[in-house]
Amino acid sequence: TYKKPLVSIIDGVVMGGGLGISLHGSHRVVTENAFASMPEMAIGYFTDVGVAHAAQRMVGTRGQASPALAKYWAITGYRMYAADMLWSGLATHAVQDAETILDAIVENGADTALKQHSYVPDGEAPLAGVIDEIESTFNHATWPEIQEALKSADKEFAQDTAKYLAAACPTSVVASNELFESHAQEEDIVKALQREESLGRYIRSRGDFAEGVRAVLVDKTKDAAFNPEETAAVDIDAIHAALKV
Structure with a gap:
């Protein structure tokens, strides 16, 4: 809600919390x-x-907001580059070099500098090629509905989505989907973040979080044993309770 311009220069890898505070x-x-x-x-x-x-x-x-598109790249962990970020709205501008734009912003201000140095990447954004499939599958409110829609989706798209989700924690997937649905109904960012904080307490209290950190960040074996192993067995009532603040 900060009133002054807030400029994020995204150069290299930006994931998770770093992406969150930038967008x-x-x-x-x-x-x-x-x-x-x-x-x-x-x-x-x-x-x-x-x-x-x-x-x-x-x-x-692209010219329009899309809850389905946002849900897709956030839950699958899909990696976006400049063209996808501009097309989806995650980015507002693309530039060739971080240091050059930083110097230009300091000297001339953000709007003038970006007008001089920003550009539109060549070619179609990869996400634009699958947007119809994304909209027809990830526009549903519940994860079981999304899973059902994926069964009749384009074969290559469904296979790619399954590959992205192969290492995902089932409870995390369901919880994130429910969080998206909760945020869709809440315009107040403060109240939305309060729900998120409550959900975070619940998720961190579960063994999956420690197991996932071990497998990915500590041992780097990528062999996390999540419990439950399937999204159908996730405690949806506990997730709903955590989102009611």
Whole structure:
């Protein structure tokens, strides 16, 4: 809610919390070296830092906001590069070099500098090629409905989605989907973040979070044994209770 311009220069890898604190700003500037994703599903956590609130309200060069698109890249951990970030709305500008734009912003101000140095990447954004499949599958309110829709989706798209989700914690996937639905109904970012904080306490209290951190960040074996192993067995009532603040 900060009133002054807040410029994020996204250069290189930006994931999870780093992405979350960046996308709430007025100017989200990506370089040619940038790629972004939300990898929390693999460590037994969820799409936090207000991503579920901001992402589904962003309008990029596509010209419209899309809760389904935001839910897709956030829950699957899909890696976005400059073209996808501009098209989806995650980024507002693309530039070639971080240091050059930083110097220009200091000298001339953000708007003038970005007008001089920003550009539109060549070619179609990869997400634009699968947006119809994304909209027809991830536009549903519950994870079982999304899973059912994926069964009749384009075969290649469904296979890619399954590959992205292969290492995901089932509880994290369901919790993130429910968080997106909760944020969709809440315009007040403060109240939305309070629900997120409550959900975070619940998720961190479970063994999946420690197991995911061990497997991905500590031992780096990527062999997390999540419990439950299937989304159908996730305690949805506990997740709903955590989201009622």
